Structure formats: structure tokens, C-alpha cells
Amino acid sequence: MSSEVITAEPVPLSGSWRELLRGRTGLLVVGLMLLEFATAMQYFAVAVVMPLVAHDLNAERYYGWLIGSYGMAMIAAAPLTPGITARLGRLRAAGLASAVFIVGGLLAAVAGSVAVFVIGRVLQGFGSGVLATFGVSAVAHAIPERLRKHVYSLVSAVWLLPAFVGPVYASTVSSLLDWRWTLTLILPLVLVGRALVVRRAGMFAAEDTRTQTPPFIRVLILIAGCLLVLVGTSVKSDVGQIAAVCGLVLVAVAARRLLPTGERGPRLAVLAMLTLTLGYSGLDAMATVIARRGFESSIAQASAVLTCDAVTWSTVGFLQAKFHERWHLSTGGAGVLGSLMVAVPVAALPVMLVAHLSSGTAMPLMWTVFLVSGAGMGFIYTNLPVTAVDVRDASTTDAFAAGLVLAESMGASLGSMIAGGLYSYGLQRGLSAPHSLALAVTALAASLIATVFIAFAIRRQLRFKI
Structure with missing residues (x-):
């Protein structure tokens, strides 16, 4: 594996954007940004076309499988990645994961049944899970700690453009061609971003992990x-x-x-990522259903909900460094602020659903909920990876990077499955759609409230560490 390793250029520690974006480290950052852009476009494309997929494949009953299979495969990929990397080397493992992702995407696009579509999404999820671990680990290995927040700020900012372009692209292509073309045409962009990350996967030397057993x-x-x-x-x-x-x-x-054990601060960050993504990703997965079935909105109004949280999330994430300087926010303080901004507005949604508000009243309130909670995600989400890989023992960096990806994918998958399951359960028990949705959102809000308590614990731990 030594032939694959290229020594990364040393990055000065002044923390400027110019230093971050030059040399081989700059190529890694550009690759991560392009990869995140492709991921965002795919996210919005899938969110828009999934109801069409369910209708075309006669799979409304299996909606949980359609939206949960991708995350389930990511759950499997994250803990297996260190062992796969140890056996194949970083370059070959990353290249294989990229190939699996593309094959899965093509299979899902040509699927004639729900089973084939789910298999394709499982392949995509597994490949994405492996490469997501590479991204977090690469930042931890190749970029000094004081520059890492800049990286995650850039990654968050990348979601701004897809927040506007993604839904328009998906709806336009689906209307003019088909949902299958919506999923297919996005694959070359994904491939380019992943190719850049794969090329840079060998720019840092990995710790010796050959004794690890998957x-x-x-x-x-x-x-x-x-x-x-x-x-x-x-x-x-x-x-x-x-x-x-x-x-x-x-x-x-x-x-x-x-999930990794060891240092308390990184371990709490991984746990916070699990509860945060369980609550918020589940909410995102149900957002259009809440708008359409809970508040009887139009399709355009429902699509605007996803744009609201993506815009504020990416904007706050990008400008977070300035907020830290102006408000003298610590990493722990930003996490607490962000968790509160996410949990409090979401906790109001069940009340709105059972209050039988008119669409004209409910939708502006729902947009506000997602604008505020999206801003909160911009604060907390970009801080958790920094805390998770800030370890004293460098040999545990890859384990915590894999644990972070596992926690995120597990939370996203479980959030979708739990929210969808509770919604279906309520309908089966004779509850109205708004009351069934209120039941589902209450469970998601409980997970976000748990994140608030974990964020306070992280802040106390970081203060003790200092």
C-alpha cells in the first residue's frame, strides 16, 4: 500500500482560506465540494421523484423500503469500511465503492419492480457509506484542526445552489422525460466528484489497521x-x-x-449526530407529506419547505466562522445554540397539525419552522465532525470517522422508517392524517430534544478539556 500513498503538502496553521485551497489539499477540498454538490442534487431529485417511483412501481405500501433501503446500506458500510480499507488499500477501496454506487444508480433507474429498485438503492447506499467515511477521515488526516471548520463551512455552503436548482431540475426532467432520466442524468456529476476524492484518497498515510476484523x-x-x-x-x-x-x-x-468507544467528547459527538439526524432527517423525509396531507398545501408550497431549510442551513454553515468571531461562540456553545434552534421550532409542529389551521396560515408558519431549524443545523451539524475526530490518540481517528458516518446514516434511515411507520400506524388505527403526522413528528421532536441535552454535555466536556 505504500505505493499508493502520496505525502500531502503541509498546510500552514494560520487558518486562511487561501492556505486551505491551494496545493493538493485544495484539490481534496474541491473534490469534497463537488461531491457534496452532487449529493445535494441527488437528494432533491430523489425527494421529488420518490412519489412518482412509488406510483409507477405500485409500491405505495412499501414506501418505507423505498426511502429506507439507501440509509440501511450506509449503516452496513460505515463499520465495515476500516476493514475493507485495510485489506484493499485506500485507492482500490474508494474506486470500488464508486463503481458500486454508479451500478446501483443505473439499476434503480431501469428498475421495473420495487425489488429491483430497492436493490439498486442498497448498492448506492453501500458505496456512498464507504466514500462518506473517506471524506471525514481525509479531512481529519490531511487538514489541521484549525482549518477543518472552513472545510465543513464550504461543504454546507455547497447546498445553497442545489436548494434552488435541485427541485426545478427534478420536476422539469420528470415532466419532460421520466423519473428514470431524473436519476440517470445526475450520475455523471456524482462520478466526477467521487473521482476527485478517490484520486486524493492516497494523499495521506493511514494508520496501520491491518489487525482490524470487520x-x-x-x-x-x-x-x-x-x-x-x-x-x-x-x-x-x-x-x-x-x-x-x-x-x-x-x-x-x-x-x-x-459505535466507537473511548474519549468522552468524540463519543458524545457521535451520539449527538445519531439523535440529530434521526429527528431532522426523518422530518425532512416527511416534510412534503406534512405540507400536503397535514396542511393541504399545493405542490409548489410543499417543495418550498425543503428549499427553506437547505438555504438557511448552507448559509449559516458557510458563515459560521464569522458568527464564532462576532459572538465569541465556542464550538460547544455553537452546538448548544444550534440544537435549541432545531428542537424548539420542530416541537411546535405537532401543535400546529392538531390545531386544524388553514393552509394560508399553516404554510407560512411551517416555512418559518424550517428556516429557523435549518439555521440551527448550520450551527450544530458542522461542529460535530470537528469534535468527533478531535482525538488524543491519532490511531482512533478512522474509527471515530467511521462511527460518525454510521451514526448519521443510522439516524437518517431510522428517522425515515420510524416517522413513516408511525404515520401509517396512526392511519391504520383510524386517526386522521394530521393527527397521524402529529404522532410521527412528536417522536422526531423527542429525538431532537435529546440532542439538546447531549449538546450541553459536549460543551461541558470541551470546557473541561481546555
């Missing part, structure tokens, strides 16, 4: 739990609900064994 049994238990949740929320019986609860228990047990 935790196959724990991953199998985790996937079994996710499958039980998906199956349980897809059937209309009490047995299904019991299966879903058992699945959540299995997921909790496996996650406890898979």
Missing part, C-alpha cells in the same frame, strides 16, 4: 433490526408492530456495540 456479526444484527422495522411498518397487524419494536431493540443493541 464486525460482520454486529452488522448482520443491525441490518436484521432494520429489516424488522421495515417489515413491521409495512403490514397492517399487531404482529407487525411487535416486529418493528423488536427491530428497534436489535438496532439499539447492535449500535451500542458498533
